[in-house]
Structure formats: structure tokens, C-alpha cells
Amino acid sequence: MPAAAFPDSTTAPLRVLIVDDNFVVRAGLSALLGGRADIEVAGEAADGREALALARTRRPDVVLLDVRMPGVDGIAALPHLAAIAPVVMLTYSREDDVVREALRRGAGGYLVHGEFTADGLVTAVHDVRHGRAHLTTSAATALVHHVRSRPPEPARPPLPDGLGNVPGPLPGIPTQTPSHTQPRMALSSEQTRNHVGFGLSSREVEVMDLIASGMSNQQIADTCFISQKTVKNHINRIFAKLHSATRSEAIALWLGTSRRPAQGVAGHA
Numbered sequence: 001m002p003a004a005a006f007p008d009s010t011t012a013p014l015r016v017l018i019v020d021d022n023f024v025v026r027a028g029l030s031a032l033l034g035g036r037a038d039i040e041v042a043g044e045a046a047d048g049r050e051a052l053a054l055a056r057t058r059r060p061d062v063v064l065l066d067v068r069m070p071g072v073d074g075i076a077a078l079p080h081l082a083a084i085a086p087v088v089m090l091t092y093s094r095e096d097d098v099v100r101e102a103l104r105r106g107a108g109g110y111l112v113h114g115e116f117t118a119d120g121l122v123t124a125v126h127d128v129r130h131g132r133a134h135l136t137t138s139a140a141t142a143l144v145h146h147v148r149s150r151p152p153e154p155a156r157p158p159l160p161d162g163l164g165n166v167p168g169p170l171p172g173i174p175t176q177t178p179s180h181t182q183p184r185m186a187l188s189s190e191q192t193r194n195h196v197g198f199g200l201s202s203r204e205v206e207v208m209d210l211i212a213s214g215m216s217n218q219q220i221a222d223t224c225f226i227s228q229k230t231v232k233n234h235i236n237r238i239f240a241k242l243h244s245a246t247r248s249e250a251i252a253l254w255l256g257t258s259r260r261p262a263q264g265v266a267g268h269a
Contacts, residue, residue: 019048042060
């Protein structure tokens with residue numbers, strides 16, 4: 001990304017808190033980020049407890065957080081830190097369940113060491129600060145595996161036509177799903193409550209889950225094998241049903257962190 005896309009020297013630098021139990025990693029990240037005009041290292045911490053204390057006093061713009069640390073680890077500290085500033089997981093941990101749990105708990109980005117460059121790290125920090133999710137290959141793959149591993153939704157019996165008749169297949173219309181069509185995903189109990197409470201379709205529930213996990217429109221399109229235009233159409237309908245104007249409002253409602261308003265206006269995808 002061109003340097004012009006980031007704040008210039010007349011703008012206050014973005015303040016980053018670095019959290020990692022490895023002193024060498026902290027020192028390297030501090031040297032890398034602290035040497036830039038658009039970024040300032042707000043502090044360094046060796047575990048989640050120390051990180052939370054520093055975050056509360058120094059109020060960083062972004063937190064870089066390791067997963068595995070002695071004492072309070074990154075996953076345990078994550079929701080508390082995410083309430084203060086956007087969090088980017090920066091770790092060697094690439095297990096699918098760890099990635100999903102980090103995103104579920106509020107991480108705005110997930111970077112695995114060895115999968116990004118120095119410029120990529122800087123881009124990720126700025127992206128997450130401005131609400132744009134940033135995932136390296138392992139994290140994105142974990143989400144794809146999660147979506148694809150959910151069992152297909154069981155077939156529902158057809159509804160009567162109003163005259164007591166159950167319609168059969170229409171002539172010339174195949175009854176089997178074409179091989180290129182993706183299966184609909186089953187809903188978890190939590191998804192089912194949201195599905196009923198907000199009136200979302202199964203596909204909209206799937207898309208909203210991916211929004212809440214931090215995926216961009218392009219990543220959602222790739223995961224669901226649909227176009228970005230279709231993703232935007234889904235998101236606009238979701239926002240209308242959730243009475244949300246922004247992604248953050250929709251995510252807050254979806255995850256149960258705020259009450260559903262009685263009425264509102266739909267936002268743009």
C-alpha cells in the first residue's frame with residue numbers, strides 16, 4: 001500500500017501496544033514500528049494482565065497480541081483489551097480452533113508469523129484501526145474450513161398450496177441440486193435465535209456470521225462462492241432487518257452486546 005495512504009508527519013501517529021512474552025519479538029516489533037513517522041509504540045507487555053493495565057492507562061489505538069503467554073494468555077485477555085482498542089493477533093499459533101476463538105472474542109485481525117512482510121504488518125495495523133479486518137493465509141483458511149465443515153441443513157417438507165395439496169416437482173425442473181451449487185448451512189442454536197429474532201434467511205445468517213468474524217466483503221464472497229455485488233445485497237438486507245447503519249452496530253446486535261433498537265435506517269455495505 002502506498003505510503004500516502006497513511007497519515008503524514010502532521011498527523012498524530014497511531015499508537016500501538018505490543019504484547020508478547022518473547023523479549024526478542026517485542027524488541028523487533030518495537031524497532032520496526034517505532035522507526036516509522038506514522039506509528040508510535042505506546043508500550044510493551046509480557047502477558048495479558050500487564051497488557052490490560054498498560055492499555056487502561058496509555059489508551060493505545062491498536063494492540064498487537066500474542067496468543068500463548070504465561071500467566072494470562074492472549075485469548076483470555078482479548079475481550080478485555082478489545083473493549084479498549086482494536087486488537088490484532090500476532091502469533092505463531094495457526095490452529096483453526098484458536099483462530100476462530102480469537103475472532104469470536106473480538107480480534108479485528110489475525111497475523112501468523114512468517115505469513116506477512118514488514119509492510120504487511122504496517123498495513124494490517126492501519127486496516128484494523130479503521131475497522132477493516134486483516135487476516136493472513138492461515139487465519140483465512142481456518143474460517144473457510146469452519147464454514148465448509150458445518151453440516152448441510154436438512155430438507156424441509158413442502159408447504160401445502162392453500163387447497164390442502166402438497167405440490168410435487170414441476171415438469172422440467174430437476175429435483176437434485178446441481179453439483180456447482182453450494183449447500184445451505186445448518187444453524188446453531190445461537191444462530192437459530194438470531195434467525196428468528198431478526199427475521200434473517202439462512203444465507204443471511206451465514207453472511208452475518210462471517211461479518212461478525214471480521215471478514216471483508218471480498219473474503220465473504222470467496223468463502224460463500226458468490227459475487228461481491230451479491231454480498232453487498234445480502235448485507236444491505238441484513239442491515240435493514242437489524243436496523244443498523246454500520247457494520248459495528250450490526251455486529252454488536254448479532255453478538256448480543258447491545259439491544260436491538262425499535263426502528264432505524266439501513267446502512268450501506
